[in-house]
Amino acid sequence: MKSHNLDKDTRAELFDVLLENSFIGITITDEKGEIVVVNEAQSRITNIPIVESIGANMESYVESNYISQSASMQVIQDKKRVVINQKLSAGKSHVVEGIPVMDDADHIKYTVNFLLDESELEEAKQEIETVSSDKEKLFNKYQELLEILNEQEDIIYQSKVMRDIVYLASRVADRDVAVLITGPSGSGKELIANLLHEKSRRKTRPFVKINCSAIPEQLLESELFGYEPGAFTGGAPKGKAGLLEYADGGSILLDEIGEMPMQLQAKLLRVLQDQQVRRIGSTKDIKVDVRIIASTNADLKKLIAEKKFREDLYYRINIVDIKMPGLDKRREDIPLLIAHFEKRFNQKYNFNKKFSIDAINYLMGLDYCGNVRELQNIVERLIVQSSNDVITLEEAFAAMGILTIEEDGEGRRELIKVEEEMSLKKIMEQYERKILLHYKKVYGKGTVMAEKLKTDQATISRKLKKYGL
Numbered sequence: 001m002k003s004h005n006l007d008k009d010t011r012a013e014l015f016d017v018l019l020e021n022s023f024i025g026i027t028i029t030d031e032k033g034e035i036v037v038v039n040e041a042q043s044r045i046t047n048i049p050i051v052e053s054i055g056a057n058m059e060s061y062v063e064s065n066y067i068s069q070s071a072s073m074q075v076i077q078d079k080k081r082v083v084i085n086q087k088l089s090a091g092k093s094h095v096v097e098g099i100p101v102m103d104d105a106d107h108i109k110y111t112v113n114f115l116l117d118e119s120e121l122e123e124a125k126q127e128i129e130t131v132s133s134d135k136e137k138l139f140n141k142y143q144e145l146l147e148i149l150n151e152q153e154d155i156i157y158q159s160k161v162m163r164d165i166v167y168l169a170s171r172v173a174d175r176d177v178a179v180l181i182t183g184p185s186g187s188g189k190e191l192i193a194n195l196l197h198e199k200s201r202r203k204t205r206p207f208v209k210i211n212c213s214a215i216p217e218q219l220l221e222s223e224l225f226g227y228e229p230g231a232f233t234g235g236a237p238k239g240k241a242g243l244l245e246y247a248d249g250g251s252i253l254l255d256e257i258g259e260m261p262m263q264l265q266a267k268l269l270r271v272l273q274d275q276q277v278r279r280i281g282s283t284k285d286i287k288v289d290v291r292i293i294a295s296t297n298a299d300l301k302k303l304i305a306e307k308k309f310r311e312d313l314y315y316r317i318n319i320v321d322i323k324m325p326g327l328d329k330r331r332e333d334i335p336l337l338i339a340h341f342e343k344r345f346n347q348k349y350n351f352n353k354k355f356s357i358d359a360i361n362y363l364m365g366l367d368y369c370g371n372v373r374e375l376q377n378i379v380e381r382l383i384v385q386s387s388n389d390v391i392t393l394e395e396a397f398a399a400m401g402i403l404t405i406e407e408d409g410e411g412r413r414e415l416i417k418v419e420e421e422m423s424l425k426k427i428m429e430q431y432e433r434k435i436l437l438h439y440k441k442v443y444g445k446g447t448v449m450a451e452k453l454k455t456d457q458a459t460i461s462r463k464l465k466k467y468g469l
């Protein structure tokens with residue numbers, strides 16, 4: 001360590017500054033493992049208030065299973081530097097480095113421990129990656145992504161939200177709990193349902209998918225529950241087993257469950273509670289062992305309030321709730337998805353086309369109301385339509401129906417998406433939104449934006465609200 005000839009007080013003051021501003025968690029214990037110093041970062045990462053830590057003993061943390069092992073206790077025992085992987089009871093895990101401070105007689109006086117929160121590091125890393133729009137970096141990143149891609153099979157992602165979702169889904173796949181998958185259209189709900197089935201021991205048994213909104217009520221009932229001979233005119237003479245029976249031992253996906261008629265909801269609730277189905281026109285219950293997965297992009301809570309969905313059923317199907325985020329919540333997945341679809345459609349159409357980095361960069365910035373499905377369509381369209389092996393930015397614009405409005409002196413283009421039959425008002429609104437978004441990014445504050453745009457703050461805030469910015 002190097003320092004000027006600092007007096008004791010200055011050193012003490014600087015020590016405090018170091019301690020309080022470090023993003024690394026720091027704990028100092030005495031020779032018995034009792035905590036004598038702890039900093040903010042440590043308290044934030046471990047969720048233990050500083051006042052509770054001071055005076056606590058590391059050994060007792062281990063004994064009460066609060067932490068899996070203690071770096072200080074190991075330092076005290078081994079009298080040397082250690083690096084351990086520590087798990088907290090809350091589920092997080094950290095790398096902790098412990099260092100001994102010895103006295104002249106070679107006895108431990110203190111242990112100093114540094115704790116690094118891996119998830120914080122990971123988040124910081126992701127943030128940097130997302131924010132960076134530097135082309136070269138993007139290109140390198142893209143190469144890296146292609147490698148990741150080779151390892152992923154069906155569900156393509158890179159974002160932490162998706163990683164957490166896939167992890168959660170894999171963990172619950174083999175438990176027989178009901179799972180509700182919610183999320184906007186095209187976000188991958190069905191893919192998660194597939195994963196739940198594929199990773200369960202039910203995978204050798206049928207996986208039945210039924211879309212509750214696509215089938216008329218009566219038919220839906222007979223499809224799900226089956227019927228006895230003579231239950232309807234025109235029914236099969238021997239009657240028919242329903243899908244719930246057919247799926248015995250397997251799983252069933254009830255897609256758009258929000259659209260299920262109330263009366264069927266009551267019947268379904270029975271299946272969930274008693275694991276039994278009764279065919280239409282029968283008095284006999286049949287035991288079935290089916291894992292129910294429900295999915296919807298509707299707001300079930302709202303449907304409950306409107307008395308269109310049974311609350312008791314909601315709690316039954318919602319033991320585990322998986323919320324799929326829209327693509328706008330995980331933009332970092334976009335390049336990987338593009339690469340994935342590029343590969344898939346090149347294979348399908350026997351092409352060898354590539355997206356230019358500009359085109360990828362541009363596609364990354366778009367809003368996809370149809371989420372992954374929409375992105376997939378765009379990539380397919382571009383692969384099929386482009387006349388070159390490299391898909392250019394211009395082609396990407398064209399695929400999105402974008403007109404090049406005008407160029408400024410430096411060759412920059414102002415872009416707005418113009419759809420057929422759009423009114424001038426709508427086009428102007430889009431333009432206005434773009435301008436406000438740009439100013440907001442550059443200036444941040446409403447007051448400054450108003451000043452720069454030579455208008456008043458009330459107008460700015462009203463417009464920001466209007467465009468949801």
Ligand SMILES: Nc1ncnc2c1ncn2[C@@H]1O[C@H](COP(=O)(O)OP(=O)(O)OP(=O)(O)O)[C@@H](O)[C@H]1O
Nearest residue numbers: 154155156184185186187188189190191297372373
């Ligand atoms: N993470 C992903 N990786 C690869 N493909 C994806 C991913 N997410 C979605 N897709 C693809 O996008 C399309 C839509 O996905 P899926 O059918 O699972 O969405 P959904 O949420 O069930 O949509 P909807 O609400 O319209 O039923 C599918 O072709 C699917 O293969």
Ligand SMILES: [Mg+2]
Nearest residue numbers: 189190255295
């Ligand atoms: Mg679906």
